[in-house]
Amino acid sequence: MSKTLFDKVWDSHVVRHVEDGPDVLLIDRHMVHEVTSPVAFLGIKNRGIGVLYPNKTFATADHNTPTINQHLPVEDPLSANQLAALERNAKEHGISHWGLGHEKNGIVHVVGPEYGITQPGATMVCGDSHTSTHGAFGAIAFGIGTSEVEMVLASQCIMQPKPKKMRINVEGELSLGVTPKDVALYIISKLTTSGGTGYFAEFSGEVFRQMTMEGRMTVCNMSIEMGARGGMIAPDEKTFEYIKGREHTPKGADWDRAMEYWKTLYTEEDAVFDKELTFYAKDIEPMITYGTNPGMGQGVSKAIPFSKDAAEAEATYKKSLEYMDFNEGESMIGKPIDFVFIGSCTNGRIEDFRAFTEIVKGRKKADNVTAWLVPGSHKVEAAIKEEGLLDILEEAGFVLREPGCSACLAMNDDKVPAGKYAVSTSNRNFEGRQGPGSRTLLASPLVAAAAAVTGKVTDPRELMQ
């Protein structure tokens, strides 16, 4: 039977199939961070077992790290304790550790690709649902729980039933001001946050072929927000070009052998998916969310839907708008905002900062806006400086912070206060996600930039020529 890209990678990693149960899946690459790993390390300790392949696990600190004064001791004792535990556990088991201040430090899903840990045809997991990011390279990558982190440490395997397969095609060419983030938010708005549950998605079609690797990462990153376990894109010349020469990528004859394998990683023509959807680029506008889940999004120029037209049941929908203090039928354009956050594993890469800078260049940050600009890694931070973006940003009244997950989940001090609105390039607008009582509007770096300079929700196309 003809195979999909997903079948090829999954099937080649199945150590054994448990009858009337899951597959035992070998994991090639495992990333760990300070929040979801300590209990897993404690687990193997209590069982008296070690880490089976320490060279296949990589540790970086990102979730609760401060984004200013990283050279000073971390003030929050609980965060400091988790960071110390990660360092101690990594050291004890011989695992690479890129802690706070390390030149390779950054968000786990940003540094993985940067150093060539992420590769086509690999299986990759991390105790973080946005591990789906790495699917941009043609890897099967998904988030796992702490019990599974423990399994990977102990046995390099997890036990998972094979998900169903879904293909999402987006055809045509994106219009001005429409970014990969908008493509992701558009798809989620059509599928809802549960439309992909039970599936692993492959993104296909002209839009993804044209998309840069960083854009592909943004889309795959958000695949969890439609409920899918992960999303992936077949590797092509762009993929190979991106990974070539990176620290952990194969070199010389190993590279040639790897390329032979990687070139087989595509969905065969007559392979069958359990579900297939096609969307058109011409229908996609710059997007923004108005509710409390990532599926509650629409073109920035549209009015908030009436509950009778919403995917949610009436009570759920009304509760959501009440939390946001929005009304049905209101326009989003012109709504005043208080915070702008650019960063996270969704939009914390150099292209995102380039896009943001494109809009703010020659303009000034609005006085009513507090802006947090948080690069995804030190490498991104360095590129922002090298490319001269920092000068433009500072000229416009912005300050660049240090890398980390930051206000995406507000485990550090970067918390949006209760009742305040944040236009955020992150991935979740759940109640309290960016701080207790915070109100999040998810959007692209362009929409965030337009909001940052106007102080309100603005269509970025009006500022682009």
Add this chain to the structure above:
Amino acid sequence: MAYDKFEILKSTAYPLPIENVDTDQIIPARFLKATERKGFDENFFRDWRYNKDGSPNEDFILNDTRYAGSKILVGGKNFGSGSSREHAAWSVYDFGLRCVISSFFADIFRGNCLNVGVLPVQVSESFSDNIIKALQEDPTTEIEVNLFEQKVTLLSTGESENFEINGYKKANMLNGFDDIDYLTNIKEEIVEFEAASPLRS
């Protein structure tokens, strides 16, 4: 982490008919800072359970004394979406719940529940609606979840439905086993398999 085995559970239940309950509600990120599995029950649904001043939110179902001590939570559609934090499943278990019933579960949360000893029971939307209605009308209504028979029964009316769980996970839950026991037992096979895959090293 070991958990108590699950066979037949008969209990009252908390009705929570909100859709898309995400794991940031089940346990907000700021409470994920432990390095041990301790104290998660206190922060279970923290921001819905407590008012801003720290006093209990009397309107929230988990604070409704008529349901106190229930071992089952009946949630709305798409329960447990969002983050992969297993802390969400730990907080369910540590709060004293052994079973969550919903017409639809998010994948990672469902898997995490099974790994920590909480049984996710997926039922039809109409049955879920009936259960919630019965619980709201009479908080003493009991539900029986029989894992041997894979059957959930609303005891007040006798209405019942079968639910799915694969044989492997079912045996684990019935015995209180976890996947690591299984995996460490086949370590040699894993090592052999890995060695035959040079490209993956």
